[in-house]
Amino acid sequence: MDNLFNNILTNESTDLSVYSALIKMLVAVILGAVIAFTYYKTQEEENFQRSIAITLLMLPIILSVIILFIGSNIARAFSLAGTLSIIRFRSAPGDPKDIGFIFFDIAAGLACGVGLYGYGAVFVLILCIILYISEKYRWFERKTVQKHLKITIPEDLNYQGAFDDVLSKYTKRYSLEKIKTTDLGSLFEVCYNVTMEQGLNEQEFLNELRCRNGNLSIILAVSPRIAK
Secondary structure, eight states: OHHHHHHHHTTOOOOOOHHHHHHHHHHHHHHHHHHHHHHHHHSOTTTOOHHHHHHHHHHHHHHHHHHHHHTTOHHHHHHHHHHHHTOOOOSOOOOHHHHHHHHHHHHHHHHHHTTOHHHHHHHHHHHHHHHHHHHHTTTTOOSEEEEEEEEEEETTSOOTTSSHHHHHHHOSEEEEEEEEEETTTTEEEEEEEEEEETTOOHHHHHHHHHHHTTTOOEEEESOGGGGO
């Protein structure tokens, strides 16, 4: 403890052998690879980003090396803080899950940097198992999905209550969003926000609606932008 205190006062870093440094970096690379592989296996295919996986592989070893360079030297720590303060990340904010993986990586890199290999390995292993199980068994997944329904109807059809029985049969909840005329007033577009159960037979739902609107256009989509 006295040696560490003296090193801090004199701005000297503690001695570190090449062998110890290589061990820290090797363990950091292994933990980073485990985290990156877990990200690859638990991420939805359409949301997976290879750049994030590469970053997860790199970050632990980078952090462990930074910790090695700083050691117990206060001057180096302040220099690093000043350097990092001028760095701006220009990428747009990503998925909260991606941000969580970044913090996961940071914790693993810090554990390697301070030499807590066992704790770091146990931490990474337990959290990776939890993430894999949660993805496999779809923890916290909603059983319903919000969708937007746009139905085109002829002007002679009274839209008020025309589809209520069908909507009640196939949706958990529904609400009328807006009504507008189209095709020079000869047609109406009725827009609903609907909450549907996952796995519902949407073809049967649309077929019953087509029987009511004279086989005119019907659009069922997740994004509400089609209503604009």
